Structures are given as C-alpha cells and as structure tokens.
Amino acid sequence: MDGVDFRIIHELQADGRLSNQDLADRVQLSPSPCLRRVRRLEEAGLIRGYTAMVDQSAFGLPITVFVRIRLERHTGDAVRxxxxxxxxxxxxxxxxxxxxxSDYLLRIVIESLEAYEVLVRTRIHAIPGIASIESSFAFGSVKQTRTYPRPGKLLRSTGAS
Incomplete structure (x- = not known):
C-alpha cells in the first residue's frame, strides 16, 4: 500500500457513498486508476464492505453495555x-x-435496562462455562469512529522508532 491507497481508504471510511469521480478528485487521481485501486483493495481484503452508519438511539437501542466475561475453564470445547x-x-x-x-469483552446495544436483564438471564447465563459476568453501562459517548489512523503515523511524527 502506498500513500494514495491510504488516502482512498481514509476517504471511503469517512464517506462510503462517494462516487468514483468524487473519490478520484479527492485523492488526485483520474477515475480509471482510482477504480482499479479500489477494486484491488477490495480483492486484497483491505476493504471488506460498505455499510450505513445508523444512529443507535434513534434506531431504538439507546443503551450501550460493556460486559466482561470470565470462563470457568479454557478448554478448546468451552471456548468454542x-x-x-x-x-x-x-x-x-x-x-x-x-x-x-477477563477472558472476553462484549459490547452490547439494547433498548432498556429491563431488556438487558432479560438478555442476561435468558441468553448469556444459558451459555455453559461462564464463571463471572460484570457489566458496565455507558452514560454517553465521547468519541466514536470507524476511521482508522494511518499505521506508523504517530511514531513518525514523534521521531520514536
């Protein structure tokens, strides 16, 4: 991957609905080479798909719960x-x-505290092999992004190696 590939990925993470022409303009390529690069990034598995970002609360799932799980045993069968x-x-x-x-950290979105209780009692407690469940409720979101930083950028900007 070169700098143009990183810019393509950055632009598509910010707006996956960009037309190829608009994307090409933003990364300073002509449309044909831009489309070839996007297809190559898709085929290589760097771009795995496109999705809509939905407002969690407006969708009816205003509660975010982070759940730490510890298993009783760590056998292959228990983990599987x-x-x-x-x-x-x-x-x-x-x-x-x-x-x-903790062995696992889950992020759960749910419509109410009552629904979370039902989920824990009927679905999560039903999973065999769980030793402990610890829940933390998010009061709000300070930062939420799906745009990855460019690898190595922090080290280059600080002179660290």
Missing part, C-alpha cells in the same frame, strides 16, 4: 461453545478476546 453462542446473540455487537482478568 462460548464463541459460537455469542455469535448467535444479535444484541452483542462486538466480542473481543482479552488478556488480563
């Missing part, structure tokens, strides 16, 4: 079952495998 079950729960938006005192 947990991860498969988590994949089936649509309110779980993200699931991260963690280092530290």
């Amino acid at each position: 079952v947990f991860e498969e079950e988590v994949g089936r729960i649509e309110h779980i938006q993200d699931c991260y495998l963690m280092a530290g005192s």
Whole structure:
C-alpha cells in the first residue's frame, strides 16, 4: 500500500457513498486508476464492505453495555461453545478476546435496562462455562469512529522508532 491507497481508504471510511469521480478528485487521481485501486483493495481484503452508519438511539437501542466475561475453564470445547453462542446473540455487537482478568469483552446495544436483564438471564447465563459476568453501562459517548489512523503515523511524527 502506498500513500494514495491510504488516502482512498481514509476517504471511503469517512464517506462510503462517494462516487468514483468524487473519490478520484479527492485523492488526485483520474477515475480509471482510482477504480482499479479500489477494486484491488477490495480483492486484497483491505476493504471488506460498505455499510450505513445508523444512529443507535434513534434506531431504538439507546443503551450501550460493556460486559466482561470470565470462563470457568479454557478448554478448546468451552471456548468454542462460548464463541459460537455469542455469535448467535444479535444484541452483542462486538466480542473481543482479552488478556488480563477477563477472558472476553462484549459490547452490547439494547433498548432498556429491563431488556438487558432479560438478555442476561435468558441468553448469556444459558451459555455453559461462564464463571463471572460484570457489566458496565455507558452514560454517553465521547468519541466514536470507524476511521482508522494511518499505521506508523504517530511514531513518525514523534521521531520514536
């Protein structure tokens, strides 16, 4: 990837609905080479798809819960079952495998505290092998982005290696 590829990705992260002409103008390419680069980035798996950013509250899911999960055992079967079950729960938006005192960190969006209680009691507690569940509720969002920074930019700007 070169600087033009990074600019293409940056522009598409900011606005995935850009026409090829507008994208080409923003990255200072003619349309044909720009389209070839976008297709190459898609084929390489760097661009995995395009989506609409939806306002979570307006959509009816105003509550964000971060849930730390610790498993009783870390056998291959226990991990596989947990991860498969988590994949089936649509309110779980993200699931991260963690280092530290928790094994997993989940980000859940939900419509109410009552609905969260039902989700925990009926879906999450039903997953075998969970030792502990710890929930933290977000009061608000200070920053939320899906635009990645350019790798290495911070190190280059500070002179660190």
